Amino acid sequence: MNWLWAVLVSLGVVQISNVCTTIYLHRCLAHKGLDLHPAVRFLMRVHLWVFTGMSPREWVAVHRKHHHFADEEGDPHSPRLRGLWPILLGNAMYYGREARNPETITKYAPDVVQDGFDRMLFDRGLLGLGISLSLFCAIFGLWLGGLAFLFQAGTYIFLSGVINGVCHTIGYRNYSNGATNLRSVAYLTAGEGLHNNHHQFPSSAKFSMRPGEHDPAWIIIRALGAIGLAQPQRLPAEISQ
Ligand SMILES: [Zn+2]
Ligand SMILES: [Zn+2]
Structure with missing residues (x-):
């Protein structure tokens, strides 16, 4: 039953990655809707480095550019411009192309400064991924560990594609913008499906x-808030007033 454990552990890792992505990268760093205790920030940063290899500075820049152009020319990953399937299956490629553009980083993430930890560790995405691959192999053996690593990485990338593709195409709208809500996707992505x-x-x-x-992430934010580790900065009622 090792394979069943490998699947369960992989899906658990993906869920933690989704929580770190939406709470730390998205709500805290990119949109400043939330303040996090430095220890929480650091732990989430380490998790994302090890299991996704992504640079927070690059993620923030690409995402802010997406909001700036949202479904118009210049949007790094719009299904209206590229089609749903290319975004669903090629999201990592579109993301990577924009993340490698130094102008995008300078223009959209000037506030996310590179520190000593970035220079030493977090900007070395392949080193992070090498650590998670080694962890999976140490736990499940070479072949099953390798497959589990690929499964969790592929699932994370695919769910990101679902948010960027499906949640700009299929679903319901509470408000008149190009994005859509999908409750089922929200459960799988720590709330991101309410796009x-x-x-x-x-x-x-x-x-x-x-x-x-x-x-789901809001429940975690409230729990972190109750013990002084998170502080929401803005809520919809305050924004619309
Ligand atoms: Zn956003
Ligand atoms: Zn969007």
Whole structure:
């Protein structure tokens, strides 16, 4: 039953990656809707480095550019410009192309400065991925560990493609912007599937707006807030006033 454990551990890692992405990269760093305790920031940064290899500075820059152009020429990953399937399956390529553009980084993420940890570790994405690959292989053996590593990386990348592709194409809209909400995707992506709400109130720390909508990350943010590790900066009611 080793393979079953490998699947469960991989899916657990993907969920933690989704939580770190939406809470740290997205709501805190990119949109400043949330303040996090430095220890929480650091732990999430380490997790994302090891299991996704992504640079927070690059993620923030590409994402802010996406909001700036949202489904118009210049949007790094719009399904309206490129088609749904290319974004769904090629999201990592579109992301990587924009992340390698130094102008994008300078223009859209001037506030995310490179520190000593970045220079030593976090800007070395392949080193991070090498650590997670080694961890999987140490736990499950060479072949199953390698497959589990690929499975969790592929699932994370695919879910990002679902948000950027499907959540700009299929689903319902509470507000008149190009993005859509999908409750099922929200459960799988720690709330990111409520993408129409997010495009309407980008700096809100909470993504659920209407009855029946659930934002799993908001529960975690409230729990962190209760012990002094998170402080929401803005909520939809405050933004629309
Ligand atoms: Zn979007
Ligand atoms: Zn956003």
